[in-house]
Amino acid sequence: MKLTKDLYQTSLSLLTDLYQLTMAYGYWKAGRSENESVFHLFFRSHPFKGGFTIACGLEYVIDYLDNFKFSEDDIAYLATLKGNDDKPMFEQGFLDYLADLKFTCDVEAVPEGTVVFPQEPLIRIKGPIAQCQLLETPLLNIVNYQTLVATKAARMNLATKGEPVLEFGLRRAQGIDGGLAASRAAYIGGCGATSNVLAGRLFGIPVKGTHAHSWVMSFDTEMDAFETYADVLPNNCVFLVDTYDTVQGVRHAVEVGKKLRAQGHEMIGVRLDSGDLAYLSIKAREILDEAGFPEATIVASNDLDENIINSLKLQDAKINVWGIGTKLVTAYDQPALGGVYKIAAMRKDDGSWDYKVKLSEQVIKISNPGVLQVRRFYQDGEYIGDMIFNEVEKIPEVATIIDPMDATRQRDMPANAEFKDLLQPLFKSGELTYRIPTIDEVKAHAANELKNFHAGVKRFINPHSYPVGLEKTLSDYKYDLIRDLRKRKQS
Ligand SMILES: Nc1ncnc2c1ncn2[C@@H]1O[C@H](COP(=O)(O)OP(=O)(O)OP(=O)(O)O)[C@@H](O)[C@H]1O
Ligand SMILES: O=P(O)(O)OC[C@H]1O[C@H](OP(=O)(O)OP(=O)(O)O)[C@H](O)[C@@H]1O
């Protein structure tokens, strides 16, 4: 395969599971492909046993939808697919339909960087069912991973309490696109910069870095290595001090730092990459301070995550910059977000909606019917609860929310609370109507959002569960529908 030509210049419309295409074929053949439907993309529980999730990936989704089209090359490939009888899987009429297909859906979504909760639709797609169906896999592929990594990054940045986190993960990321998407999501989640130069180029993220052990090892002495680096990049010196003996390494950095200063440059600092990072950072701080480098930064790296950062903070570690790779970009302790995409309504001939529910023995897996919107209530600058409601039905004055997992848990939102609706219009009849924010706006939005939640939601151990519920008439309707479906199942 010629990687760049075949993979990166192809249309992404085939980036879907085969069953989406066979279902689209079925809808078309049965004369149902244009029937209007509503699908929601949502997840069922927070990753990392946490209390919050940062929505991410929407700009990719917008780009995907805006370019959604089957090229001649795609159609030619689909024409080669065969069924079990060795005959073409799809008839020509369907391939012609795909070749002429234009994206015509209405799309609403929660802006990237917004803090979101289980059961809340992140994206809502309304339009011809064949189109909605084809989008399930690519949308989940994009949103699940970026949301996961943005959330992991936010947790790590909460742990460092404002000290910069540098994302160093490219070498451990899940392939080429994984590496790029991770760098983007990590930046949105709060990281200050990435080592990934292509991500810097593509997304406008700051790039930063130090040097590796190989640099030191390629010289006869550590001093030689530091001095040569200082000659070449006098304004970019973060010396990696742990190749042989960390304390000795810090002393060598100080010596080179003094020479740099005499030449009018300032050493940025040192990096620790092994050993007891609490003990060694305290020791390094002492040496640097005594030698007249109180401003020198101490960067730490080595399999860090939010829990180790917390522990290092408790040990009074003197680390000011945190380099994190593997555990960030692989979302190490939970490598996938279980986001799903479910149908929630079909338009009837008389123009009204036929609402849909997926039954399950597990309450958490019963889907929510309706054309859903999320209303977030706030009081005195703090978010107090979210209400999932059916936008096309009238709702009572008093906002009562009912826990979708336990109908006995309900509460009324105060009448004087302010609110905002989270899902914003992106596409109207297939036309993009949304101003795509810059990545720095998205990052700032995520940081602001997190500030507005009670600290309990953000703690790592047994986080407070923020109130999210179904609006009362929606909840009642859902239970009626479930009872109805169960009765039908029995008969
Ligand atoms: N003071 C500390 N408290 C808690 N965790 C720490 C502390 N210092 C380092 N760690 C973490 O402990 C792990 C140490 O990993 P490991 O046992 O491989 O040691 P190492 O220093 O990398 O060893 P080596 O010297 O062989 O490279 C890393 O995840 C590191 O972030
Ligand atoms: O530890 P991470 O969070 O993944 O951060 C990135 C790591 O990548 C580099 O070393 P690498 O892991 O390639 O080698 P080493 O750990 O064996 O030195 C670097 O020195 C960091 O330790």
Ligand SMILES: O=C(O)c1cccnc1
């Ligand atoms: O610049 C660094 O220090 C760096 C970059 C990638 C991985 N580890 C460290």
Ligand SMILES: [Mg+2]
């Ligand atoms: Mg390593």
